[in-house]
Structures are given as structure tokens and as C-alpha cells.
Amino acid sequence: MTLVTKIYRFALLGILFFCGVKAQQIGLMEYLSDPFEMEYVMELVRQHLVLVGSSMLMATVIGLGAGILLTRDRMKKHTATVMYILSLGQTIPSLAVIAISLSFLGIGTKPAIFALTIYSILPIARNTLAGIQAVPPGITDAARGIGLTPFQILLAVELPNAASVILTGFRIALVINVGSAPLGFLVGAGGLGDLIFTGIDMMMPVKLLAGAIPTTLLALVGDYACELLGRMVIPKGLRLQNS
Template identity: 50%
Template sequence: MSGKKLLAILLKVLLSIVVIIFFVWSYHSGYYQLIWDDTEGFFFLFKQHLNMVLLSSFLAIAISVPLGIFVTRPKFKKVQWLIMNTANLGQTIPSLAILALAMTIMGIGFKPAVFALFLYSLLPILRNTVAGIDSIKPELLDAAKGMGYKPYQILFKIELPNAAFSILAGIRTAVVLNIGTAALAYLVGGGGLGDWIFTGIMMRDNIYLLSGAVPVTLFALLADQILRIIENLLISKGVRQSVDTD
């Protein structure tokens, strides 16, 4: 085992110990009592949070992956820089500014929150889709052409399977970002666990604050682990090893 891997493992173990100690301390301090006292309210807010994340992430995947495939086609590579720079520009805009713009156009409520989250999660998926497809070795594509593969066969049998690791990593990043950013939906009347977080901030009440913030954190960690498991199930061991080697 290399020194870097050993250091990474030690840091993860240390961080896990710190997190466990914090959870035990905060639990015994009664900071999650609100969840038990208002279970119905908690699950109502969590459902709102989950719906925002699922819908915005689905829309981002449905747009970004096909768009990434489109701009990597030889005929359309000339517009790749325009699409990517536009997406990069959108990512540089603060999430609060995107929420404000969405609220100006669509009013307040669930729709502007989903729209803002959708815009904010486009770039990670688009960038990783393009990077994954562009990273495929030309010799592999030439070999497929030599075997008589048609363009659509090359896409589905060569490019997408080999780029899947990068694409799924982008999706995982976007989903985790969405879970955290969705807390800001409270500011435009979108609901979610951000209601308790911002109530706790305004009232200086740690019970409200942690009863909202900790479930959001656990939700993000759980989603990350689930998506990692999906990666391992969908991506062949050979592709994962080749990525690690690169």
C-alpha cells in the first residue's frame, strides 16, 4: 500500500471518529428533539427536499448527457467551446443569484427552486460527459471502425461504456451538490429542510438548525454511497482499473 493511500485511509478514519463523536454529543444534548416531537413536519419537509433534488437532477441528466454526446460528434465539435464556456459561465454565478433570477421569472415556490437547481447541476454532468468521451483512445475508435462498426454502434458499444465512469462521477457530484444547495430553496418559498435550517439561524436555535442541517448532511452522504454502489454495479472492473491507472 502506497503512503498516499495509507494517509487517505487514516484521514477518513479520523474524520469518521470526529463525526461520530459530534453526532453522539449533539444527540445527548437533545439537539434532534424537534425531529421526534414533529415527525410529521420533518417528513413533509424531507419529501419536499427529496422531490426538488430528484426532479432537478433528472432534468439535468436528461439535458446534459445528450448535449455532451452531441458536442463530441466530429461534425459539431466546433460548437463545443461555445457550449462548454456557456455552461462554465452559468456555474460561476452564485447559487443565490440563480435563485433570485429564477424567482424573478417564475415567482416563488417549488418551480423556481427546481429550475435553479437544474441550472446549477448542468455543468458537472456536461463536463464529465465530454471529458469521458474525449478521453477514449483514438486507437480504440479506429479499431472499431476497422471492424465495420457504424457511428451509433461505436457510440453505444465503445464510447458510452468507456465514458460511463466519468459520466456517473459527474452525476454523483451534481446530485450531492443539489442536496446541499436545495436548502436554499427556503429563500424562494420552495420548502425543504432549509425551512428548519434558516429558522434556526434566524432564531439562533441550535435545535432547529441541527434538526435540518444534519439530515441534509446524512442525505448527501447516503446518496453519494448509493451512487458509488451503482457505479460499481454498472461499470466493468476493467474500465475502473483503466481509469485508476490513468
């Protein structure tokens, strides 16, 4: 475990401890001890996870597919154009993306999932492209020399060697997605934004934190889950090389 990782984890423990103390001071624990309120919060967490899971699934398919296609010889000339189009999703404010999607998808989960998908594609596509491009040409030439097809080279050589970079992009997209999902409340998509914006409107810090703290915890859990996923999908030799 590197020094940076130790500092990162120590900082996370410090943040969690501080949040726990503040939660006790303002009465958040008492609020959540009410079984009816706790059931309501868990339902909002479920809605939040549906928004994040659905949008991340679509963003991963689109981003990974786009990144792979742009590394193929026939598509390389279109790389700059496609990446510019994908980057437009993050140059537009998230509220504007939701408002635009609301105009043709209506109220509910659809515009929220659409906006979150748009916001999450770029990191995955960009890191997929960068990761495959960073694979040493000698490795792919050797694979081609032993008779592997382009598809076999992609699966057996390029993706495993680029897995660390691709997973970093997925990790960034996931954290952005979890943090942006509360805005779905503005279009009737539910989620933890219900508590956050209700707490702001009614000037009730308890409700605000009842939505903000679970959102933060979901982002931290997602980040840690990506780290565990990396240990499973990235070959051990490549992990040791990267460290």
C-alpha cells in the same frame, strides 16, 4: 480498497460520531423524539428529495446530451462556446440564480428546481465531454472497422469507457445539488432549508441542526450510492484498470 478510501470512510465515521454526540448534548435527539416534529422533519426530507431528484434528472439529460453532442464531428467547433455558456450557471451565485428564476417562474418549487438544474449541468456535461474525448482513438477505429455504426460505437465503446469520468461528474453535481437545495426555502419550495433558516432566525440550534444534519447525511448517502452505481455500470475490467 485503497488507503485513501479507508481514510475517507474512517473520517466519515468520525464525523457521524461527532454529530451524534453534539446532537445528544444540545437536545436534538429529544426534539426528534417528538412524533409531531419527526413527522414534520420527514415531510421536509421528502420535499428536499423531490427538489434534488427533479433537478438532477433534468441536469443529467441536458448535461449528458450536451457532452455527447459536443464530441460529434459536426459540433466540435462549437465546444468552447457551449461550455462557456454552461459554465455561466456556476459563475453566478446560487441566490442570484434563484432570484432571477423567481422573476419569471414565480414562488414555489419551479424556480428552485430551475436554479438547481442550472447549477448541476456543468459537472455532468464537462465530464461527459472529457470522458468521451479520453477514449483511445484506436478502440473507436477498431469498432468502426468491424462495421459498427456511430450510434453503436457510442453505446458499446465510448460510453462504457467514459462511464467512470461521467459518473464522477454526476457525483459532484449531486453533492452540490443536495447542499444547495436548502436555498429553495427562500422561494417557498420547502425542503430542509425550512428548519435551517428558521433555526438561524429564531437562534435555535436544535432546529438548525435538525435541518443541517439530514442535509449532510443525504449528501453522504448520495455520494455512497454513486459509488455503488459505479460498480454496476462500469465494466469490471475498466474498474480494475482505473484502480
